[in-house]
Amino acid sequence: MSRQLHFNLFLHDTGHHEASWRLPGSDPHSNLSLEAHQHLARVAEDAKFDSVFLADSPVLWSDPGRRPAGKLEPTLLLAALAVSTRHIGLIATASTSYNEPFNLARRFASLDHLSRGRAGWNIVTTAGDAAARNFGLDDQPLHRTRYERADEFLEVSTKLWDSWADDAIVADKPAGVHAVSERVHPIEHRGEHFRVDGALNVPRSPQAYPLLVQAGSSEDGREFAAKWAEAIFTAQPTLAESQEFYADIKRRAVAAGRDPDHVVVLPGIVPVIGSTEAEARELDAELDRLIAPQYAVATLAHTLRVDAERLKLDEPLPADLPSEDEIEGAKSRRTLIVDWARRDNLTVRQLIGKLGGGRGHRTFAGTPVQVADTIQHYFENGAADGFNIMPAVLPSGIEAFAAEVVPILQSRGLFRTEYTGTTLREHYGLPRPANRFAPEGALA
Amino acid sequence: MSRQLHFNLFLHDTGHHEASWRLPGSDPHSNLSLEAHQHLARVAEDAKFDSVFLADSPVLWSDPGRRPAGKLEPTLLLAALAVSTRHIGLIATASTSYNEPFNLARRFASLDHLSRGRAGWNIVTTAGDAAARNFGLDDQPLHRTRYERADEFLEVSTKLWDSWADDAIVADKPAGVHAVSERVHPIEHRGEHFRVDGALNVPRSPQAYPLLVQAGSSEDGREFAAKWAEAIFTAQPTLAESQEFYADIKRRAVAAGRDPDHVVVLPGIVPVIGSTEAEARELDAELDRLIAPQYAVATLAHTLRVDAERLKLDEPLPADLPSEDEIEGAKSRRTLIVDWARRDNLTVRQLIGKLGGGRGHRTFAGTPVQVADTIQHYFENGAADGFNIMPAVLPSGIEAFAAEVVPILQSRGLFRTEYTGTTLREHYGLPRPANRFAPEGALA
Incomplete structure (x- = not known):
């Protein structure tokens, strides 16, 4: 089978x-x-998407006036969606800075059991002092420390997921032996940040580990991704930047001793679909x-670490912004925004419009054929293995994409017409x- | 309506x-x-039970050979069951010693939203050094410190659940105001154990708080229960001990300034049902x-803190056991076991049989009428507001209880024949x- 696209729906x-x-x-x-989330997941599943995904941060991160600010905890919401779906992968964001590995490894192993092998974990280190202040700290740990x-x-989580052999459970009723104790391994981890004795109290799950996903694009983030990630979400506003990122990640994966095909790169795109290009652009403008x-x-102002009064709506960004090195937040995001504003000579108002729509991701406004063409062009020119689909409006945006763009890509042989595997890793073509x-106990 | 029984099914x-x-x-x-859990929850819901419940500890707590030792994380499993049920309450155990309040408060608020007001939290402090060693510690914190x-x-959790007013969300599209910021309150908590700025990132849920449940029966545990708990699970092997406990808890609730009817006492019982008493006893003996x-x-040996070699199967317990004061574990459980063994002059083998069946809870082996009579007797004689039903065998034990015992109690007017409320608190007759x-924003 020729190489095929992968699609994730970013629920929002x-x-x-x-x-x-x-x-x-x-x-x-x-x-x-x-019910709203069930509908989105079912539309994506009917369109044979690889996965749905929920972002997250353990903090009330925006002014609650601005937009719906409350978020259901992702692992719970996806456990509920596991019951409402049968095939599609379920990827939850969770923070390594504000969780304990035993608890989190357990929740993902549980989600993988509940979904019969459809769990994924988008690994984040959680930028921002506000989150830190919900967890006993005055300020966030340093960027490097977080990574x-x-x-x-x-390291701890994967040890815990390995702590039960695949063949540990024998359920031998006559002998009165449920699992072979010697096949359940304490991990006895002792490190700089964690001491965890183990074993996990959840047996090995269908996928062994949840699919490991990552989205940070700073230097630390890319190194981390090259070592651990199997799928990468990334914000790249142009084709050239997507190509640079794609090549860089594949190169780093090889340097880390991995098969570059086992690191799936999924740039975010904001498809705005109209029956004509003008209609699509009008929806974009209305928003x-x-x-x-x-x-x-x-x-x-918060992202750039400047006083809000210094940002004038009809002027460009101030010249003297703090550099990436001076901030401990979402470094790559800050740099992406500043570079974009300067390159395109945007006023603050124009920049806000672009960020409000795609938050740094590429917006494709056009007809279904135009959107499909662009996706194919990225896919065939070293910029993407698939896409993280981020509709500007939901559920209508995914309904339109599923109904009008997916069939075009299927007819071109670029996207599956049926699920061929049962686990999330199988959807993405990744090994267990x-x-x-x-x-010797591994099934793969 | 006359006073009615409440039933919880302890899933196991x-x-x-x-x-x-x-x-x-x-x-x-x-x-x-x-699927197995869905079946149990549906049987209990068809029988109009108030709730189902999952115990938990963040540790592999028994030899994996002995019995099924792996457990899905309860909040995730109950999120899945929220989709599969419509009425029944969903109570998950979670530890205050090995979680962060922001994360856990959020998960319970999310479960309450997902279930439309059916979430409950069994609050535990988690005894045992083994659990502590999964969280960076050498030994568990002292019993008093844990409480x-x-x-x-x-305190932190309830502040977080109060941080959004009931009327915070206005969703005013023309004005562009989703929630009124002034109705979302940072909590700015600073205490001995926690600093949490808040607000929570989940708006106020249908029940405002999950139902607060507690099960520790030590002196610290009872004081905690009298202050916080709305429902109490307890292991009491005899009627007299149930009566003593019931009176003590109600007295303590009054002393804490609470309405004693708002603390529901639910002793655990292990019903073993046969068509004749002899058949029930034979099942019990076979097990x-x-x-x-x-x-x-x-x-x-672990519970009593003695070497296993000192426990001889056909002899009584050693005379020189460590006292309750000397152990930091599940204090009340240790004392219950020792008192029971000495009172009934049990050998270790006999004691193991009783613990293996009910683990200190009262076993009722008999016909459906005998079981219903005993339940009614407890209920009408100051020993219980209802029961935590712990069938020795599942699903057959709850199927038999639902089919044969519940109708008897319904015909006597002691148990509901239909759900009259929609939330878990309404099932238990408790205020929001x-x-x-x-x-001013509260709906209750």
Whole structure:
């Protein structure tokens, strides 16, 4: 079979555009609605998407006036969606800075059991002092420290997921032996950040590990991704930047001793679909008109670490912004925004419009054929293995994409027409991890 | 309406008897099966039970040979069951010693949203050094320290659940205001164990707080329960002990300034139902014959903090056991076991049989009428507001209880024939908590 696209639907209540909840047809309570999420997941599953995904941060991260700010905890919401779907992968974001590995490894192993092998973990280190202040700290740990902790967190988690051999459970009723104790391994981890004795209290799950996903694009983030990630979400506003990122990640994966095909690169795109290009552009423009600038300026000021008063709506960004090295937050995001504004000579108002729509991701506004053409062009020119689909408006954006763009790509042989595997890793063409403690027990 | 019984089903894979998995009809993989849990929850819901409940500890707590030792994480499993049920309450155990309040408060608020007001939290402090060693510690914190942390954990959690007023979300599309910022309150908690700025990133849920449940019966545990708990699970082997406990808890609740009717006491019972009393006793005896003594002796030795070699199967317990004051574990459980063994002059083998069946809970073996009579007798004689039903064998034990015991109690007017409320608190006849930050916004 020729190489095929992979699609993830990035779930985001009324859509990724911050003003999407204000459209007449939007349900402004969908962020707390199981039924709304069930609908989105089913539309994506009917379109044979690889996965759905929920972002997350353990903090109330935006002004609650601006848009739906409350978010159901992703692992719980996806456990509920596991019951409502049969095939599609379920990827939850969770923080390595504000969780304990035993608890989190257990939740992902549980999700993998509940979904019969469809769990994925988007690994984040969680930028921002506000989150730190929900967990006993005055300020966030240093960027480098967060990534060191994340690395050890993954070491502990993968040991825990290996702590039960695949053949540990024998369920021998006559002998009265449920599992062979010698096939269940304490991990006795002692490290800089963690001491965890183990074993995990969840037996090895269908995928062994959840699919490991990552999205940070800083230097530390890319190194971490090259070592651990099997799928990568990334924000790249142009084809050239996507190609540079794609090549860089594959190169780093090889340098880390991995098969570059086992690191799937999924740039985010914001498809805005119209029956004509003009119709698509009009929807895009209507959304931008609905952005309330007071909230957007505050967020931009926070990201760039400047006082909000210094950002004038109809002027460019100030010249003397703090550099990436001076901030401990989402470094790559800050740099992406600043470079973009300067390159395109944007005013603050124009920048806010672009960020409100795609938050740094590429917006494709056009007809279904135009959107499909662009996707194919990226896919065939070293820029993507697939895409993280981030509709500006939901559910209409994914309904349109599923109904109008997916069939075009299927007819071109670029996307599956049926699921051929049962696990999330199988959807992405990735191998099941072997077991470090009991390789003979691995099924793969 | 006259006072009515409340029933909780304590979910426990193949049943509460440790040898239940060895019966020919038992599914030894049910501990990891969504479908098995769905079936149990549906049987209980069809019988109009108030709730189902999952115990938990963040540790592999028994030898994996002995019985199914892996457990899906309860909040995720119950999120899945929220989709599969419509009325029944969903109570998950979670530890205050090995979680962060922001994360856990959020998960319970999310479960309450997903289930439309059916979430409950069984609050535990988690005894044992083994659990501590999964979280960076050499030994567990002192019993008293664990309860002090639990108390502050509840203070933080309830503040977080109050941090959004009931009327915070206005979803005013024309004005571009999703929630009124002034109705979302940072909590700015600073205490001995926690610093949490808040607000929570989940808006106030249908029940405001999950139902607060507690099960520790030590002096610290009872004081904690009197202050916080709305429902109490307890192990009391005799009627007299149930009566003593019931009166003590109600007295303490009054002393804490609470309405004693708002603390529902639910002793655990292990119903073993036969068409004749002899048939019930034979099932009970068959189960005891299936206990593998090597595992049971090890567990008993651990609970009593003695070397396993000192426990001789056909002799009584040693005279010189460590006192309750000398141990930091599950204090009340140790004392219950020792008192029981000495009062009834049990050998270690006999004691193991009783513990393997009910683990200190009262076993009722008999016909449906005998079981219903005993339940009614407890209920009408100051020993219980309802029961935590712990069938020795599942699913057959709850199927039999639902089919044969519940109709008798319904015909006597002692148990509901239809759900009259929609939330878990309404099932138990408890009020919805008011909001400390915005009492005018409370719906109750």
